[in-house]
Amino acid sequence: MSSEPEPTPDEVAQRVRNVRIEDEMEQSYIDYAMSVIVGRALPDARDGLKPVQRRLLYAMHDMGVTSNAGHRKSSNIVGETMGNYHPHGDASIYDALARMAQDFSLRYPLVDGQGNFGSVDGDPPAAMRYTEARMASIAEEMLSDIGKDTVDFEANYDDRLTEPSVLPAAVPNLLLNGASGIAVGMSTNIPPHNLREIVDAAIHVIENPECTVRDLIHGPDGDGPVKGPDFPTGANIVGREGVYDAYTTGRGKLRVRAEYEVENRGTDDARIVVTELPYQENKARRIQRIADDVNDGRIEGISDIRDESDRDGIRVVIEMKRGANVDVVENQLIERHLENTFGVISLALVDGEPRVLNLKELLEEYVEHRREVVRRRTQYDLDEAEDRAHILEGRLQALQNVDEVVELIRDSEDRDAAKAGLQSRFEMSEAQSEHIVRMQLGSLTSMESAEVEDEYEDVQAEIERLTAILDSAERLDGVIVSELEEMKETYGDDRRTSFVENTGHVTREDLIPEEDVVVVVTESDYVKRMPLSAFDPQHRGGKGIIGVRPKEGDRVSTAFQANTHDYLMCFTNHGQVYRLKVFEIPEMGRTARGTSAVNVLDLDDGEEITAVVNCEELEGDRYLAMATRGGYVKRTAVDAFENIHSGGIRAIRLEDGDALADVELTDGEMDLVIGTRQGMTIRFDENEARSMGRTARGVNGIKLQGDDRVAGLVATHGGDDRDLLTVTRNGYGKRTPLTKYRRQSRYGKGLIDIKTDERNGEVVAINAVGEDDGLVIMSDKGQIMRTEVAEVSEVGRNTKGVVVMRLDEDWVASVDVVPAAEDEPELEDTAATAE
Structure with a gap:
């Protein structure tokens, strides 16, 4: 037991150091981040290995599991690595071992695996107790001369053993096999390359240190050796722009095609x-x-x-x-x-710090490492040779005085006395005298003497060669070049990845004929398109024909006309806007339900399209005017919608319970007409609603009475000779000249537009229409009727209107305006009924 007294509470309290919690959190997180960056995720720029890979190879080297030895159980290798060098989970160690054995992951696998180590189908490797492994021959080159003081060693995690901080790496592994890893706040993704090209590039850097990255690249602007990445799975790189960016800046995007x-x-x-x-x-x-x-x-x-x-x-x-x-x-x-993108990030550790390196810098880091390795190896060999020459000099001296040496040793009391006598009599060193005393008498023959003299001459020649290498940077580089040439001869192979030029393939859009279509979206987010020509125009009062058969419990939420080559902005009731390519919507028959809308638009549950704007109309100083169900209105400049990603962007901020009702394109000099479900309308100058950003809510547009809600929005000029078309839920509608709706101030109650009694029902939509326009009306249950605006009677405000579409236990879901074609077919008789 310890004789030291237990510290008192006051003494313990004095050891406590007050630290601001944010400072402690910051420092602790930095320590953690650097541990992940240096100790796990990123490769060293010199040998291209992460710590777990380096430790696996060194553990196999320790175990003697080389390329000419028998395979060993993977569990044995993993256990040795985990117990001696890498104190982490066996699963992660085995994953690293398996990846080094996969010829579809590494261009030059470092492990020779036996058994199931996974497949290109994503199958995982078999359990480590079933697979066997050994070092591949090229992996031995990574460890060559490691016993000659070529690299620094450091203590392992429990100070029992030492491990190399980097491997000698006779091959430029980082560029050959690439690397990928995610650290804290950074990641690396270096593609694999062809050994012959990288060796030639490294030699070029050695022989031409002032060269540029362009000098190393083989392409339109350069005649260097490196054509580009060489993937183990082959395939094709499309174009060279991404390759050039990756090699010159350390970052780039490669398009890889099957x-x-x-x-x-x-x-x-x-x-x-x-x-x-x-x-x-x-x-x-x-x-x-x-x-x-x-x-x-x-x-x-x-x-x-x-x-x-x-x-x-x-x-x-x-x-x-x-x-x-x-x-x-x-x-x-x-x-x-058949084509994907490989994002290149050439991030690696240089002197323990992460750096993004271009192609030349990657090669320079490797070449400098090899210079250090060869320099240290040469010095080690020189020291060994000089030690051997020293011993041989002692032996030659003993052979020249063999009788006297034998007599001195024989007359000595013990070995120490003999060594002392030799050192005194012949001025030998302790090492030389030790060797002479332990030498057998058979070594004193004349033949043995000749062999010693020959060996001494050879050692002296070797000393001269090694000294010349150390004294000349040019000769040292020559050694590196010759060894790289040997690696190229031994392991070099042909490229697998080819280059194809981006020949401007005809796109799918180019091959699809331009055609007017009807797009139908249901509440359960099914979508499809159908040719508009499939629906012959009818007189008003017809029932239309089947346009879609929703599944039970589903209903039509939106139907609109478009062209197959249109790019549309689709606004939803949630205030989001999405970009839609019409030709990407599958074309289906009239009775088909459609495909899930998530395949075309990333809509949320309950999200419905409420307005559509053609992107081709977004030119110049124009605005998008929006009206919400709750009566708010706002305008936003169209340039705020230039970058709409696949997940959509916010178009307007909505209050709880509110929804986006309609969107119109304006030019800054128009009037806005808001129509409500209960048949009220208000018209005011659009500039009364100032231009706002996308995330703004807007301003009050109309005072709603009771539970009334906004049904639609129309933009019009002062001298517009078009009509305001109003269609109600029960299939009734009317046209009234827009001039009949006088301009008022924003946020008034408005004027009565149409009577919304039990016969008509609520207003579904309002649109500005011309005499020659057409209409596509769709019912809740999927009936579509196509007719002409001229079929709808023109009457005054505050009237009931006429039957536009005859409904049977159904109601109007949406109305869309279609510009009439010059060769519009004749109308069918109103007796045409649903199929």
Whole structure:
């Protein structure tokens, strides 16, 4: 037991140091971040290895599990690594070991695996008790001369052993196999390369230290050795712009496209055969996603997909339907599945600090490391040679005085006395006298003497060679170059990744004919498009024909007319706006339910499209005017909507319970007309609602009475000769000249537009229409009626209107205006009924 007395509470209190909690949190997080950055996630720029990879290789070196030894259980290797060098979970260590054995992950695998180490289909490796491994021969080059004081060693985690802080790395592993990792606040993603090209580039840097990155790149503007990344899975890099950016700045984006061939193009049994996939692509998952797109209607023209891959390589066969447009399918597959982006971030540790390096800097770091390794190895060999020469000098001296030496040793009392006598009589060193005393008598023969003299001459020549290397930077670099040439000869192979130019493939949009269509969206977020020509115009009062058959419990929320080549801004009741390419919506028959809208727009639950604006109209100093159900109105400049990402952006801030009702495009000199469900309208100058940002709520536009809500919004000029079309829930409607609606101040009660009694029901939509325009009206249950504006009677305000669409236990869901075509077909008789 300790004899020291227990400290008193006051003594303990005096040891407590007051620290601001934010300072402690900051310092602790920095310490944690640097631990992850240096100790786990990022590779060293010199050997291109993360700590776990380096420790695995060194553990196998310790165990003698080399390329010419037998395979050992992976669990044995993992256990040795974890117990001696890497005190982390065995799962993470095994994952690193498995990845170093995967020929589809590493361009030059460092581990020779035996057993199931995973596949390109995403299959995980078998349990470590079932697999076996040993070092690959190229991995031995990473550790060559490690016993010759070539690198620094440091204590392992429990100070029992030492481990190398970096490996000698006779090959430039960082560029050969690349690296990927996510640290705290930073990440790295370095692509693999071809050994021959990287060796030639390293030699070029050694021989031409003033060269530029451009001198190292082989391409339109350079004639250097490095063509670009060389992925283990082959495939093709599209264009060279991303490669140039990655090599000159350390960052860039590469477009990588699968290798495929179109067989029997233009015939009825055409097929696309994929033989190489982009790097790090999961083959099984990609095939499933192609199948999902085919089933969901996003890709048309494919009849079957077969995976015929085997041990010899990848072969995925995509069969075309009879009569399918192969060019369209090919471009759809490239756009969605056969091409991806590899983002290059050349981040590595330099002197323990993370740095983004360009191609030349990466090579310089490696070359400087090799200079240090070769310098230290040469010094080690020189010291060994000088020690050997010193011993041989003693032996030669003993052989020249053999009788006297034998007599001195024989007359000495013990070995120490003999050594002292030799040192005194012949001025030998302690090492020389020790060697002479332990030398056997058989070594004193004349033949042995000749061998010693020959060896001494050889050692002296070696000393001269090693000294010359250390004394000349040029000779030292020559050694590095010759060793790199040897690595190139031993391990070099041909490129697997090719380059293809971006030839401006015809896009899917280019191959789709321009056509006016009707887009239908339901409350349960099903969407489809149908040709507008499928719906012949009828006289007012018709029932229309089936446009969609929603599933039970679903109903139509929106229907609008568009062109297949339109890019639309779709505004929703939640105040979000999305960008929509009409041709991406699957075309389906009139009775089809449609595809899930999440495949086209990322809508939330309960989110419905309430307004659509064509992006081609967003030019100049224009504004988007918005009205909410609760009576608010606001204007926002169109340039605020230039960058709409796939998840949409906010168009307006909504109060609880409010929703976006309608959106109109204005030019800053128009009037706004707001219509309500109970038939009220108000017209005022748009400049009464000043321009605001996207996240603003807006200002009051109309005073709503009771539970009234806004139904729609119209923008008009003072001399506009168009009419205001109002359609009610029960299928009634009317036209009234816009001039009949006098301008008022914003936020008034407005004027009566239409009577919303039991016969009419509430107002569903208001639109500004011309005499020659057409209408597409869709009912809640999926009936579509197409008619002409001229069929709807023009009457005054505060009237009931006429039957526009005859409904049977149904009601109007949406109304859209269609510009009438010059060759508009004649109207069908109103007796046309639903199918």
